[in-house]
Amino acid sequence: MPNQHTMQAFDKELRxxxxxxxxxxxxxxxxxxxxxxxxxxxxxxDALKVIEQDQQIDQxxxxxxxxxxxxxxxxxxxxxxxxxxxxxxxxxTDLERMxxxxxxxxxxxxxxxxxxxxxxxxxxxxxxxxxxxxxxTVMTAFQxxxxxxxxxxxxxxxxxxxxxxxxxxxxxxxxxxxxxxxxPYTHLLFIAKNVERIGDHVTNIAENVYYIIEGxxxxxxxxxxxxxxxxVVV
Amino acid sequence: MPNQHTMQAFDKELRxxxxxxxxxxxxxxxxxxxxxxxxxxxxxxDALKVIEQDQQIDQxxxxxxxxxxxxxxxxxxxxxxxxxxxxxxxxxTDLERMxxxxxxxxxxxxxxxxxxxxxxxxxxxxxxxxxxxxxxTVMTAFQxxxxxxxxxxxxxxxxxxxxxxxxxxxxxxxxxxxxxxxxPYTHLLFIAKNVERIGDHVTNIAENVYYIIEGxxxxxxxxxxxxxxxxVVV
Numbered sequence: 001m002p003n004q005h006t007m008q009a010f011d012k013e014l015r016x017x018x019x020x021x022x023x024x025x026x027x028x029x030x031x032x033x034x035x036x037x038x039x040x041x042x043x044x045x046d047a048l049k050v051i052e053q054d055q056q057i058d059q060x061x062x063x064x065x066x067x068x069x070x071x072x073x074x075x076x077x078x079x080x081x082x083x084x085x086x087x088x089x090x091x092x093t094d095l096e097r098m099x100x101x102x103x104x105x106x107x108x109x110x111x112x113x114x115x116x117x118x119x120x121x122x123x124x125x126x127x128x129x130x131x132x133x134x135x136x137t138v139m140t141a142f143q144x145x146x147x148x149x150x151x152x153x154x155x156x157x158x159x160x161x162x163x164x165x166x167x168x169x170x171x172x173x174x175x176x177x178x179x180x181x182x183x184p185y186t187h188l189l190f191i192a193k194n195v196e197r198i199g200d201h202v203t204n205i206a207e208n209v210y211y212i213i214e215g216x217x218x219x220x221x222x223x224x225x226x227x228x229x230x231x232v233v234v
Numbered sequence: 235m236p237n238q239h240t241m242q243a244f245d246k247e248l249r250x251x252x253x254x255x256x257x258x259x260x261x262x263x264x265x266x267x268x269x270x271x272x273x274x275x276x277x278x279x280d281a282l283k284v285i286e287q288d289q290q291i292d293q294x295x296x297x298x299x300x301x302x303x304x305x306x307x308x309x310x311x312x313x314x315x316x317x318x319x320x321x322x323x324x325x326x327t328d329l330e331r332m333x334x335x336x337x338x339x340x341x342x343x344x345x346x347x348x349x350x351x352x353x354x355x356x357x358x359x360x361x362x363x364x365x366x367x368x369x370x371t372v373m374t375a376f377q378x379x380x381x382x383x384x385x386x387x388x389x390x391x392x393x394x395x396x397x398x399x400x401x402x403x404x405x406x407x408x409x410x411x412x413x414x415x416x417x418p419y420t421h422l423l424f425i426a427k428n429v430e431r432i433g434d435h436v437t438n439i440a441e442n443v444y445y446i447i448e449g450x451x452x453x454x455x456x457x458x459x460x461x462x463x464x465x466v467v468v
Contacts, residue, residue: 065320069316069317069320072306072316072320073312073313073316076310078307079307082303082306082307083303086299086303086306086323089320090327093324093327104463107463107464108463108464110464111463111464111465111466114466115466172416172417172420175409175413175416175420176413176416179409179410179413182406182409182410182416182467183406183465183466183467186406186409186420186423187463189420190427190463193424229338229341229342229345229421229424230341230342230344230345231345231417232345232348232349232417233416233417
């Protein structure tokens, strides 16, 4: 980027694409809320709304990618600037997946409408609240250039994983109590897994945001707390 | 890219990064095979090997990303070339996730060693064979610049989704027959879901490969055959 003018144009374009990413994050948050509401209140109308609105997030990701490619072509950023631009695109990819997972939660809500579970929603709600807090934290970190805040999301994800461990065990016990529970609680297990994966995507974003701010990798291995892959309940 | 020399350097660098991507795909294929073998034969040693080797794929993704960033910085590709380079990086991201999913299958194999399922592995094996064929097809398409072959992967994914639908129902029936089956078949359900998601990642790759070859988007909406999100078994 040779001159003052190009640098100003680059900064403006970066702000514009950041605004799109923040818009994506807001859409994801409201989609996730509505998806979980559709599960809790067995509301098919809300569920269908989430499924329908998912394409707005897909569209925003497409715009982010196009703007990033435009910036790469026109501004030819180098070194840290280049990695920052690439990290913004990767953040949009994670947000798009979080939208897909919210839509999948709503698809399962539609199955639950036909075959409702008894209880077990409150623990799931706690998971969702934790994940929503993570999304807000990482996006504030992104907006305010606060890399320490981005790092704190890593630790929050451990909490989500621990909640998932107890939800997982709780649902298995309902399934063991009564075979009629197997079908609805299988969907709830996958719903909880989707929420846990949304948490994983937020930690990916935290790593990207850290990079965007600091120009270097977060060090250390991400703490993993999801033990459900090795859970044996007999 | 101003001159002949730069264009030759760009072509060579592109070939080098393509070779890394093909290496990633080969690692993913062997990891998936070993993961499923560890499930079928309840072999903890194989399972641990898959988990340990996953970092090789992570490392390769890191190398692809670094080489792509180097190409962007040095060669400043434009238009189709630029999109091609970005698509190569996205392909590596999908392959890395496929490695993660294979490692997760092996984690669950370790749980199954302690609490083995009765039957239901043969249907899972069929899913895996289909997904492995998809990976091979998409990588041949990538190597031989065959966009029609890349598109055929979309259709193959429908077959995987259909196999997943029947596996899903089969496992639910085992769970309903005997509460002792609930814990192992929950792991098998998640294993089958992981295989189905590996198939989804292959279709993402097919879209990227199509782009790399044709310089334009695959048109039409991807056919989706996974109905398990809305399956109700009473």
